[in-house]
Amino acid sequence: MSxxxxxxxxxxRLRLAQLVVDRGWTYAAAAKMFMVAPRTAxxxxxxxxxEGPGGMVDRSSRPKTCPNRTRPEVVRQIVRLRWRQRLxxxxxxxQLGMQASTVHxxxxxxxxxxxxxxDRVTGEPLRRYExxxxxxxxxxxxxxFGNIPDGGGHKFLSRQQSRANGIATxxxxxxxxxxxxxxxxxxxxxxxxxxxxxxxYAEICTDEKAATAIGVLQRAVAWxxxxxxxxxxxxxxxxxxxxxxxxxxxxxxxxxxHKRTRPYRPQTNGKIERFHRTLADGWAYARLYESTEQRxxxxxxxxxxxxxxxxxxxxxxxxxxxxxxNLPGHHT
Numbered sequence: 196m197s198x199x200x201x202x203x204x205x206x207x208r209l210r211l212a213q214l215v216v217d218r219g220w221t222y223a224a225a226a227k228m229f230m231v232a233p234r235t236a237x238x239x240x241x242x243x244x245x246e247g248p249g250g251m252v253d254r255s256s257r258p259k260t261c262p263n264r265t266r267p268e269v270v271r272q273i274v275r276l277r278w279r280q281r282l283x284x285x286x287x288x289x290q291l292g293m294q295a296s297t298v299h300x301x302x303x304x305x306x307x308x309x310x311x312x313x314d315r316v317t318g319e320p321l322r323r324y325e326x327x328x329x330x331x332x333x334x335x336x337x338x339x340f341g342n343i344p345d346g347g348g349h350k351f352l353s354r355q356q357s358r359a360n361g362i363a364t365x366x367x368x369x370x371x372x373x374x375x376x377x378x379x380x381x382x383x384x385x386x387x388x389x390x391x392x393x394x395x396y397a398e399i400c401t402d403e404k405a406a407t408a409i410g411v412l413q414r415a416v417a418w419x420x421x422x423x424x425x426x427x428x429x430x431x432x433x434x435x436x437x438x439x440x441x442x443x444x445x446x447x448x449x450x451x452x453h454k455r456t457r458p459y460r461p462q463t464n465g466k467i468e469r470f471h472r473t474l475a476d477g478w479a480y481a482r483l484y485e486s487t488e489q490r491x492x493x494x495x496x497x498x499x500x501x502x503x504x505x506x507x508x509x510x511x512x513x514x515x516x517x518x519x520x521n522l523p524g525h526h527t
Contacts, residue, residue, distance in 0.1 A: 202231050203239070208251040211236055212243030265301055269293070273301045281310055325391060329519055330424040332390040334467035335412065335431045337403045340479045342380040342487040351483040382487065384474070385411040388467050389424065392518035393510060394502050395470055399491050405439040412442075416449055422519055428452045432464055477501070 203211065211229050214220040215236060226236040242250040265273075269291065276287045284302065288295040302308040326332045341348070344364040349357035365377030383403045387396040396415045400407050416426050429451050431437035437455060446453040456463040478497040484490040506512045 202235070203229065205251045205253070208239045209243070209248055212239045212251070215240040216243055265297060270301050270305070273298055274305055274307065277302060277307050327391065329389050329392045329394070330419065330426050332428045332430055333415070333419075333426055334388050334390060334464055335408070335415075335429055335437070336386055336464060336467045336471070337408070337434070337436075338384050338386060338471040338474065340382045340384060340475070342382055343484050343490055344377075344379055345486055347483050347485050350480055380487075382491070383407075386467055386470060386474070387411070387415040388470050389419070389515075390430075390466060392424075392515045393466070393470075393507050394422070394424075394515040394519065395498060397474070397494065397498060399494065403434070403436055405436040405441045408436040409442060409445040412445060413449070416451070424519065426451055428454060430454050430456065430464060432456050432461070433458055473501070477505075 207229060211225050211231075214225045214228070215222060222233040222236040222240070225240075226233040229236070239251065272291060273287055276282050276290065282290075284295040284298040288298045291298070299308065344357065344360035345367065346352075346360040346363070347357070348360070352360070361377040361379055364379060365371055370378040370380065383400045385398050385400055385403070385408060388394070396418050398411050398414070400411070412429070419426055426449070429446060431453070433455050436442060437453075443453065461468055478494060479490065481497075484493070501515070503514055503516045505514055507515055510518060
């Protein structure tokens with residue numbers, strides 16, 4: 196396709212060249228008819244004589260050589276500073292004594308112009324993986340949310356009002372902590388997410404002990420089985436519950452292979468860590484809850500929305516349930 200400012204389209208070029216070559220028109224006469232310069236008419240006529248009608252199409256304007264292109268050793272220095280120190284174009288340009296626009300062009304060409312493409316801890320390019328089918332690997336973890344005092348907490352109310360609500364709740368429950376401070380408590384949300392489909396299962400519990408984690412795993416395996424998914428492997432961090440012999444024996448009874456992440460390397464379990472952030476934004480802190488019970492009651496509906504309706508960017512903008520092709524009733 197010709198560019199927006201082209202005087203001639205490929206069809207018009209062919210007509211001009213045919214007038215000159217086939218009908219004997221002069222360059223000046225043909226150029227006057229098409230309102231171009233005689234030199235342009237000669238160019239297309241010569242190309243028509245050599246290549247025929249196929250020579251009328253646009254050619255690439257990319258130069259064969261680029262003497263001013265950034266030298267390879269400088270490119271390596273820019274990439275090294277970007278990866279190792281995660282510096283921006285201005286900072287890199289200051290260290291190397293060059294223009295920031297040149298540094299930015301190199302980063303774009305190397306596809307590392309966005310820091311989101313680089314691991315924040317190591318500075319290395321992100322290496323993403325995905326298991327081939329549902330159930331091949333599930334991630335398990337626990338996230339914590341503070342319970343909500345009667346009337347609401349500090350996320351939506353003032354500190355003064357939240358403190359008054361906490362005192363009123365402690366008077367009702369009789370729960371007091373150190374120095375007689377109101378003890379509201381903590382909700383331990385045990386989460387399970389499938390690596391391939393990103394479909395999620397969650398339970399709110401009162402602790403994160405091994406017995407509780409095992410119960411969640413057993414119920415999650417049954418829940419996934421109801422959705423036509425057989426669990427093969429489970430990945431966890433190095434929490435005490437997941438290092439216990441009871442957890443090991445429970446995985447063996449369920450015929451599940453257990454793997455743990457490398458210590459101090461939460462990126463390996465990054466899918467469930469990212470789910471926790473979505474869980475906090477979409478459910479735990481999404482609106483004002485006047486009690487912990489009200490927030491707990493909202494979790495099943497939010498999980499259904501997440502699994503069945505919320506578009507997931509990592510799987511092509513579709514909800515996780517669309518990757519469960521063996522759901523009961525899908526093929527009836």
